[in-house]
Amino acid sequence: MTMHLSHAGRQRLKLLALIGVFIGPLIVAWSMVEWRVGIPDERVAHGQLMPALPNLQAWPMQASSLSLGPFDWVLAYDCAMDCPAIADRWWRLHRALGREAPRLTRLRFGGQTGALPGEIVAQWRARPAWSHEGSLWLIDPEGQVVLSYRPYHEAEEVLEDLRHLLKMNPQPALAIRE
Structure with missing residues (x-):
C-alpha cells in the first residue's frame, strides 16, 4: 500500500524537516550542557x-x-x-x-x-x-x-x-x- 501525499502534505513535511534541521542542534546542545554529556575534560580546570x-x-x-x-x-x-x-x-x-x-x-x-x-x-x-x-x-x-x-x-x-x-x-x- 503506497501512500500519496497531497501537495499541502509534502509542504508540511518539508517545513517540519526544516524546523528539525534548526531546532535539532539546539536540543542536542542543551542536553549536553544539562547532563554534561560529550563535553571534553581538557577544557575544565x-x-x-x-x-x-x-x-x-x-x-x-x-x-x-x-x-x-x-x-x-x-x-x-x-x-x-x-x-x-x-x-x-x-x-x-x-x-x-x-x-x-x-x-x-x-x-x-x-x-x-x-x-x-x-x-x-x-x-x-x-x-x-x-x-x-x-x-x-x-x-x-x-x-x-x-x-x-x-x-x-x-x-x-x-x-x-x-x-x-x-x-x-x-x-x-x-x-x-x-
Missing part, C-alpha cells in the same frame, strides 16, 4: 576558582625576599609537616615545564629546610582561615589567585592546568628574559 581570596600582596606573610618579575606566575603552597617531600614534588613539577619554567616562581610557606632552586621561602605572620596544610594556589602575574587546589592534589593535574594557563597567556615579546 582541575583546581577550584577562588576569586574571593586576597591579592598576593595582601597575604599575611614574612618573606625573606619576594621579588617577582612583572610577568611571573606564582605556585604558592603551604607545608608544615613533610615539607622536604612536598617541596621536592613541586620542584619536579616546575622542572617539567621545560622552557616555560622561568615564568614560574614557587612560594613555600613553612618548613625548616632551605629553599630549592626557583623557590622563595616565607612564613605566615598569622595563618589565614583559607590556608590549610598542603594547600596549593596558582597566582597570576598581577597577584590574583587563579586556582586553588585541595591539599595533596595530583601534580599531573596541576601541571596540565599550569601549561594551559601559560599557553593562553603568552609572555610579551619585550619581556622575554635573556
Whole structure:
C-alpha cells in the first residue's frame, strides 16, 4: 500500500524537516550542557576558582625576599609537616615545564629546610582561615589567585592546568628574559 501525499502534505513535511534541521542542534546542545554529556575534560580546570581570596600582596606573610618579575606566575603552597617531600614534588613539577619554567616562581610557606632552586621561602605572620596544610594556589602575574587546589592534589593535574594557563597567556615579546 503506497501512500500519496497531497501537495499541502509534502509542504508540511518539508517545513517540519526544516524546523528539525534548526531546532535539532539546539536540543542536542542543551542536553549536553544539562547532563554534561560529550563535553571534553581538557577544557575544565582541575583546581577550584577562588576569586574571593586576597591579592598576593595582601597575604599575611614574612618573606625573606619576594621579588617577582612583572610577568611571573606564582605556585604558592603551604607545608608544615613533610615539607622536604612536598617541596621536592613541586620542584619536579616546575622542572617539567621545560622552557616555560622561568615564568614560574614557587612560594613555600613553612618548613625548616632551605629553599630549592626557583623557590622563595616565607612564613605566615598569622595563618589565614583559607590556608590549610598542603594547600596549593596558582597566582597570576598581577597577584590574583587563579586556582586553588585541595591539599595533596595530583601534580599531573596541576601541571596540565599550569601549561594551559601559560599557553593562553603568552609572555610579551619585550619581556622575554635573556
